[in-house]
Amino acid sequence: MKELLTRLTAAFGPAGREEEVRSLLKQELTQVGGPDAVVDDLGNLIVTRGKDADQKILVAAHMDQIGFMVTFIEENGFLRITPVGGIQAKSLPGMRLRFGGGTTGVIGQEKLKAQKDLDFSKLYVDMGVNDREEAEKQVQIGDTAVFDAPLVMEGNRYIAGAMDNRAGCTVLLETLRRLPTDLPQSVCFVFTVQEEVGLRGAQAVSYRLNPHFGLAVDVTRTGDTPEPQFKTPLSLGKGPAIKIRDSSVICHPRVTALMRRVADQNSIPHQFEVLEQGGTDAGAIHLSRAGVPTGAVSIPCRYIHTPGEMVDSADLENGVSLLLALLQTEWKW
Numbered sequence: 001m002k003e004l005l006t007r008l009t010a011a012f013g014p015a016g017r018e019e020e021v022r023s024l025l026k027q028e029l030t031q032v033g034g035p036d037a038v039v040d041d042l043g044n045l046i047v048t049r050g051k052d053a054d055q056k057i058l059v060a061a062h063m064d065q066i067g068f069m070v071t072f073i074e075e076n077g078f079l080r081i082t083p084v085g086g087i088q089a090k091s092l093p094g095m096r097l098r099f100g101g102g103t104t105g106v107i108g109q110e111k112l113k114a115q116k117d118l119d120f121s122k123l124y125v126d127m128g129v130n131d132r133e134e135a136e137k138q139v140q141i142g143d144t145a146v147f148d149a150p151l152v153m154e155g156n157r158y159i160a161g162a163m164d165n166r167a168g169c170t171v172l173l174e175t176l177r178r179l180p181t182d183l184p185q186s187v188c189f190v191f192t193v194q195e196e197v198g199l200r201g202a203q204a205v206s207y208r209l210n211p212h213f214g215l216a217v218d219v220t221r222t223g224d225t226p227e228p229q230f231k232t233p234l235s236l237g238k239g240p241a242i243k244i245r246d247s248s249v250i251c252h253p254r255v256t257a258l259m260r261r262v263a264d265q266n267s268i269p270h271q272f273e274v275l276e277q278g279g280t281d282a283g284a285i286h287l288s289r290a291g292v293p294t295g296a297v298s299i300p301c302r303y304i305h306t307p308g309e310m311v312d313s314a315d316l317e318n319g320v321s322l323l324l325a326l327l328q329t330e331w332k333w
């Protein structure tokens, strides 16, 4: 999976501009074979597997990543930016950004009386140009950028800027590759858009597909670092997490019970996730139409929404194993 994850984390895909990630996934999907993928009007990529059964599961992983959008270009060529998704201004000075066109910029900050007052209005991006005219040759108002943070592997761990959620995309694609064609229900794999700005792609695609059950695959925060901000027993390397709740969803108890049973029966290491802040596509899926029983598989990840997002390779493998086992189990109850 390393090679796939390397390419997916290198792809440019801030929320609303997922084209590069989508075309990379489409290329990979052609090698998997089977019916063609469908792209809806918002850009969600949909692949259906299994017979036309009366039970249908939607499995979603978002393609987009957090990023930045240019709001203003100063006379002297410095750019002003606004966040696309949840990013804390205080972590940004000195960071490198990469624009869609390939240009690199460095984030700087204005002088402040107190560093705690730092917000986006005090930050700027320096592209090494001398004035607005030169800047406009590289970027325009509304152009977007992402952290310039390609993948590296240290021990069993992968580190990259877009692990949220190319880790989930990798797990989904790898599951698709290994999944037999004979399934007890039909499964719609969806690579969604605009999760980071409010689960928007998942909302539209859930309406379209009208599934009986939903499952999201995304990353989640761990508590296995010195004095973590949020206390949680989740650790890297101890298996994918079965989500119980986050800010966007309380997972359906029958779905979590099924996930727990399938993980136990197949001896797949797993953990349980109660996330105090943050959401995922499951939040939009479960509220679609008249309601959809929904759960989520979460890949433990340290330093979420920074250039240092870190996951464990065994958690990715076990995430694939859990999904494969879940999708070969009949979901009727």
Ligand SMILES: [Zn+2]
Pocket (backbone or CB within 6 Å): 062, 164, 165, 195, 218, 219, 280
């Ligand atoms: Zn995510």
